[in-house]
Amino acid sequence: MYYGIKFGALFIVVLLLQVLLFNNLDLNIYISPFVYIAFVMLLPMEMASIYVLLLGLVMGVVMDVSMLTMGVNTMASLFTAYFRAFILDISIGKELVRDGGVPSMQRLGIVRMLRYSILFCLLHCIIFFSLETLSVEFVYITILQIILTSIVSVLLVFFVSIAFQHKPILRL
Amino acid sequence: MLLLFIILEVAALHFYVNSSSYTKAILLPISNEVVASFYSCTSGIEAYFNLQKENEVLTSEIIDLKNELERSRLSVQLSDTSVVAFDSVEYVYTSANIINNTISRQKNYITIDKGKRDGIEENMAIVSIDGFVVGYVVECSDSFSLGISLLNRDFKSSGQIGKSGWYGPIYWDGMSHENIVLSDIPRYAQINRGDTIYTTSFSSIYPPGIMIGSVESFELKESLLFDVKVKLFADMAAVRRVLLVKYNNLEERKALEEKYNNI
Structure with a gap:
């Protein structure tokens, strides 16, 4: 129940951030920050993979509707949601994954958390931009888009994860 | 689990690949009511802060129009035999606001706060208030329209170089x-x-004769044809108020052209 409220809040916060702020930034074609990735990324590690997949689907569809991208977001977030367990295993290690909990810097240490965020964002961006372009003609642009957007997204996701883990000073 | 993943992924891919730039706008009615109304709300706030600049543009517009009016009054006086056929105007203008616009995607779209109810139709041109090409309408719902931006890989039109008159696809x-x-x-x-x-x-x-941009550079492609890099006049990142232009003779012209294309 507690998790439910907490992740419901996270869902709404990253959704609003993405739709109202980052979708409107329009910096250039190379950088389009994805902050909504953080939602699937920060789901508890012990969560059944079917729920992760379904939540990824919901987030992707909402993003497609708001960005008018016709399925690209859905495909990318389904992909990352499905391979999340695998990414967790190779970036964090099976031991820590088995312990469960929300992936965070305190729990995993900065190196593992960074490795996890980078892999996650990179995978998402690779799927997103290669599907959006759907051609090899502009492959250099696509690679540049993937790299630059991944860097910015990793920073954003990291920031969200820190804010999400922050213990409120006033406990109710 | 794997099966579910593959089914969902294939469904999304199917939806993506089968959506042409026109059918893409089918999503619009769904996202319209929620997203578009949200955007029209937030862009209302933004528009407030741009009022000053907006006013200056409008004032200079009014001055230009007044000058135009004077000139035409003069020419009517000079040649009172000429007949001006007002009922056969080729182009009709409507003004509207852009409530959502992206420039960072590969396929950028523009959402406009007027729709079928306001007489907006598909294939109306979208021109910025200062008279530069921005895009054209691809789909309308009752109170909103979706336009394809100049900045869209699916955007196709033609342009000509002012003085020399050479033309080509843009x-x-x-x-x-x-x-x-x-x-x-x-x-x-x-x-x-x-x-x-x-x-x-x-x-x-x-x-014809709407300004698009100016030549920034040009290079020979396969030593046969020039590719001209055009710097857009419209500031696609800041355009807010637009004019929608309806071509009254579109149906007639299309019917005539298609008659011979089909033979």
Whole structure:
């Protein structure tokens, strides 16, 4: 129940951030920050993979509707949601994954958390931009888009994860 | 689990691949009511802060129009035998606001706060208030319209170089929100940096002579044809108020052209 409220809040916060702020930034074609990735990324590690997949689907569809991208977001977030367990295993290690909990810097240490965020964002961006372009003609642009957007997204996701883990000073 | 993943992924891919630039707008009615109304709310706040600039533009517009009026009054006096056929106007203008616009995607779209109810139709040209090409309407719902932006890989139109009159197709290469490409200009054409690019009369969407941009650079492609890099006049990142232009003779013209294309 507690998790439910907490992740419901996270869902709404990253959704609003993405739709109202980052979708409107329009910096250039190379950088389009994805902050909504953080939602699937920060789901508890012990969560059944079917729920992760379904939540990824919901987030992707909402993003497609708001960005008018016709399925690209859905495909990318389904992909990352499905391979999340695998990414967790190779970036964090099976031991820590088995312990469960929300992936965070305190729990995993900065190196593992960074490795996890980078892999996650990179995978998402690779799927997103290669599907959006759907051609090899502009492959250099696509690679540049993937790299630059991944860097910015990793920073954003990291920031969200820190804010999400922050213990409120006033406990109710 | 794997099966579910594959089914969902294939469904999304199917939806993506089968959506042409026109059917893409089917999503619009769904996202309209929620997203568009949200955007019209937030862009209302933004518009408030742009009022000052807006006013200046409008004032200069009014001055221009007044001058125009004076001139035409003068010419009517001079040649009172000429008949002005007001009922046969070719182009009808409507003003509207952009409530959502992206420039960083490969396929950028523009959402406009007027729809079928306001007489907006598909294939109406979208021109910025200062008279530069921005895009054209691809789909309308009752109170909103979706336009394809100049900055969309699916955008196709034609342009001509002002002084010399050479023309060719224009498209966006997906690189920068400030440039588009005018291609297939013959190698013997006279091109100078700074030449203005206009819309052509071949277009069934744009009135001829609407400004698009100016020549920034040009290079020979396969030593046969020039690719001209055009710097857009419209600031695609800041455009807010637009004019929608309806071409009254579109149906008639299309019917005539199609008659011979089908033979």
